[in-house]
Amino acid sequence: MQSLLLPTAAVAPVAPPCGRRNLPGRLSVRASATVVAAPRRETDPKKRVVITGMGLVSVFGNDVDAYYDRLLVGESGIGPIDRFDASKFPTRFAGQIRGFSSEGYIDGKNDRRLDDCLRYCIVSGKKALEASGIAHGSKPMEKIDKTRAGVLVGTGMGGLTVFSDGVQNLIEKGYRKITPFFIPYAITNMGSALLGMDIGFMGPNYSISTACATSNYCFYAAANHIRRGEADIMIAGGTEAAIIPIGVGGFVACRALSQRNDDPKTASRPWDKDRDGFVMGEGAGVLVMESLEHAMKRDAPIIAEYLGGAVNCDAYHMTDPRSDGLGVSSCIKQSLKDAGVAPEEVF
Structure with missing residues (x-):
């Protein structure tokens, strides 16, 4: 651990x-x-790290304020899985996203090819930039030194749907039926890569995969890039989309999931003596992190400061x-x- x-x-x-x-x-x-x-x-404004934007994709939609408001009233996004037939699984509920749209953030042709893990990453990243005042294609974005701007969005399991579909095609139809996007869209760093290519950020770009703590490791690493003077601004966070048969089945196999199918909304209870496992979810959460000096020069909205x-x-x-x-x-x-x-x- x-x-x-x-x-x-x-x-x-x-x-x-x-x-x-x-x-x-x-x-x-x-x-x-x-x-x-x-x-x-730390007192050097070049090394002090602040958070200037937030973006997400969640069961409550893609708006940070709406998401937070629904959390404050105790609303749960956990419910029955209907993306596939889960009737034979001992766990039949999760935090499944419904009605997701990437319109305005990913062009239609690419959107149809992408694993949800990648779609969530790109949308949340661009929304975080919007909140930070440097929306993709805007004049403020044009002033950013792209060689000193990076992306570090991690994922625990990567493009699991693309991987699962590729294996199934190999078994049933042979290797010629494997999509040429199988490897690129299955590996864990592709979310950061695609987002970086889309917005032109040429600084540090990779991913980290450390299970449940992935996003926090990305925040830590991104902040250190700024503190060391390697970047002025970093997009950092995590993305996941594993609510598919192999994803649910894998966690069931290692006996990690709650089986409270009759009461899914209260199934997540990590500190309860009667807990019986965790509840799967999906989505993405991303922060815009930058040096205090850089943020102040462009009059960015400062949400919080990262201290260490x-x-x-x-x-x-x-x-x-x-x-x-x-x-x-x-x-x-x-x-x-x-x-x-x-x-x-x-x-």
């Missing part, structure tokens, strides 16, 4: 375990009544965390040190 902690000035992931890695909750920094001897924080982070590994078990919590605790300490935040400042 690996650990990840990414503090920011406003929102910081801290983590209970989920799957192989520790995933984020929330952490806030408060003003202490007493003087706190905090570690040194850390990664490590339990070196213990594929799915279970260490019982002594050493991996998580050491990751927290490293992260606070990197962020320049004293433990007394956190609540």
Whole structure:
């Protein structure tokens, strides 16, 4: 199991375990009544990292504010799977996206070829840029130094539908019936690659695949590209589209999914003593991260500041965390040190 902690000035992931890695909750920094001897924080505006845009594709649609409003009222996007016949599966529900449209973000010809994993990535990335004030094709976008702008969108499973269809064609019809897009659209880095090509970003471009923690690892790596002076702006996040027979079946086989088919909306209960597994979902979530100096020069909307982070590994078990919590605790300490935040400042 690996650990990840990414503090920011406003929102910081801290983590209970989920799957192989520790995933984020929330952490806030408060003003202490007493003087706190905090570690040194970064002051160079070229190295300070801020978040200036957010984009998503979700069961609640593709609008960040609408998504957040529905979460605030406790609405659940979990329901029966109807994309395929799941009647023979012990788990028959998930966070399945319905009615997704990429109109205005992907041209029709390419859209028909792409795996949903890639479609979600491109749409969420472009929407994040819109929110950041540098929409694709706009005059502000033309002023961006594309050689110092990169994309780092990860995925746990990549283009699983393309991969599954390719294997089925090979078995049933032979190799000549495999699409030439089989390899390009199945590999995990293609979301970042296609988005980068579409918007012309020529900076760091790759993906990370670390199961449930993939997006957070991407945020961490993207921020470090900026801190090291390798990029001014990075699009970072994650995308996933695995609610297909082989995806659901694979998680069922490793006994990871909840089977509360009679009550899917309350099936996700990770801290409940009666928990019986997690609930699959799909979609994409992307941030625009950039140096404070770059953001201020273009008068970008600043949502939050990234202060620092850390990664490590339990070196213990594929799915279970260490019982002594050493991996998580050491990751927290490293992260606070990197962020320049004293433990007394956190609540």
